[in-house]
Amino acid sequence: MNKSPEQEHQDVKRRVRRHIIIAVALAAGTLMTIWTSQTDFGRGFGLNVAITLAIAGAQAFMVAGFFMHLLSEKKMIYCFLAFTAVFLTVMMGLIFFAHMPANVVHYK
Amino acid sequence: MDIPYTVERREDTGLYNAKLGVWLFLASEVMLFGALFSSYILLRVGADPGTWPRHWLDYKLGAVNTIVLIVSSVSNVIAWANLKFGSFNKYRFYQAITIACAIVFLGIKSFEYYGKFHHYTITLKDGRIADGHIQKNETTRDKIVIDGWWPASEAAVMDPPANIEEKKIEIQSGEIAEMRNYGPSRNNFMGLYFTLTGLHVLHVIGGILVIFALWGPLNGMWKTDPDRYTNRVEVAGLFWSFVDLVWLFIFPTFYLL
Numbered sequence: 001m002n003k004s005p006e007q008e009h010q011d012v013k014r015r016v017r018r019h020i021i022i023a024v025a026l027a028a029g030t031l032m033t034i035w036t037s038q039t040d041f042g043r044g045f046g047l048n049v050a051i052t053l054a055i056a057g058a059q060a061f062m063v064a065g066f067f068m069h070l071l072s073e074k075k076m077i078y079c080f081l082a083f084t085a086v087f088l089t090v091m092m093g094l095i096f097f098a099h100m101p102a103n104v105v106h107y108k
Numbered sequence: 109m110d111i112p113y114t115v116e117r118r119e120d121t122g123l124y125n126a127k128l129g130v131w132l133f134l135a136s137e138v139m140l141f142g143a144l145f146s147s148y149i150l151l152r153v154g155a156d157p158g159t160w161p162r163h164w165l166d167y168k169l170g171a172v173n174t175i176v177l178i179v180s181s182v183s184n185v186i187a188w189a190n191l192k193f194g195s196f197n198k199y200r201f202y203q204a205i206t207i208a209c210a211i212v213f214l215g216i217k218s219f220e221y222y223g224k225f226h227h228y229t230i231t232l233k234d235g236r237i238a239d240g241h242i243q244k245n246e247t248t249r250d251k252i253v254i255d256g257w258w259p260a261s262e263a264a265v266m267d268p269p270a271n272i273e274e275k276k277i278e279i280q281s282g283e284i285a286e287m288r289n290y291g292p293s294r295n296n297f298m299g300l301y302f303t304l305t306g307l308h309v310l311h312v313i314g315g316i317l318v319i320f321a322l323w324g325p326l327n328g329m330w331k332t333d334p335d336r337y338t339n340r341v342e343v344a345g346l347f348w349s350f351v352d353l354v355w356l357f358i359f360p361t362f363y364l365l
Contacts, residue, residue, distance in 0.1 A: 037364035
């Protein structure tokens with residue numbers, strides 16, 4: 001069923017409003033990463049790294065999910081991305097494992 | 109001969125071909141940037157304590173650039189949404205914001221790069237170290253002038269204090285044992301910084317050229333084949349959002365942590 005011009009106008013307005021809210025959340029996330037990277041949580045810098053990267057991950061999810069419409073995409077694209085995730089994990093794993101034997105060999 | 113599935117969706121994939129293609133391309137991009145981020149993590153974790161630089165980049169500039177890219181992403185998506193519902197003029201307006209933001213981003217990045225190539229650590233023959241930005245107007249063949257400070261050691265250069273009081277330092281050329289700028293050859297950190305951000309800048313330039321072409325010289329398609337034109341804008345937008353997404357990881361990794 002075709003939408004009336006008024007309905008289409010409302011659709012655009014709704015989308016624009018949602019995207020602006022997400023943009024504000026992304027900006028707030030950026031400020032939060034600055035804060036979390038500079039605050040002493042009393043558990044070592046590793047916690048700062050984990051929290052900051054978790055916020056960056058949440059921001060990336062918002063960009064991919066809403067700006068790239070990944071939350072409402074076709075199965076084919078999810079399939080591509082699942083393969084990409086597997087290959088990326090294997091590649092990162094290989095890089096890290098390539099580093100490990102040196103430690104093992106030199107370990108006494 | 110008509111190219112099939114530029115507008116209508118294929119039955120087997122449920123997508124028009126350009127969208128399928130751009131997602132495959134983005135998947136390969138994930139691998140490309142993933143390899144570089146893996147290298148960064150590996151080198152950083154493997155670095156001896158005190159040898160990995162901290163606070164070498166101005167996080168305020170990085171944060172401004174992050175906000176600029178977020179604004180460009182949202183304006184890009186709003187432009188596409190307007191086009192989808194037939195508002196060509198609004199599309200042009202929002203996409204102009206996207207292009208302007210990209211230019212601002214590149215301007216700030218150029219400013220940062222310029223600063224790094226003019227920032228030097230100078231080791232004197234008596235062992236003292238000076239660190240700061242070269243003052244080109246006052247520097248001559250016999251004398252180097254920098255706005256900078258005197259770090260107590262190489263460790264202080266690696267992690268400079270937050271509130272450095274910079275002053276003008278004049279060094280005679282004969283006193284200098286070594287001069288190193290903050291370019292890509294400085295160390296692993298700067299090498300990776302320039303590689304990753306340089307690659308990202310190339311993506312920004314590529315993305316904005318396509319967005320500009322669709323916005324200006326190629327917008328005639330809107331009159332002849334509006335659905336296909338809208339799809340082209342969508343796939344360009346997907347790439348642009350990906351460029352934003354990559355930056356969301358570059359910023360905390362290099363500027364903050």
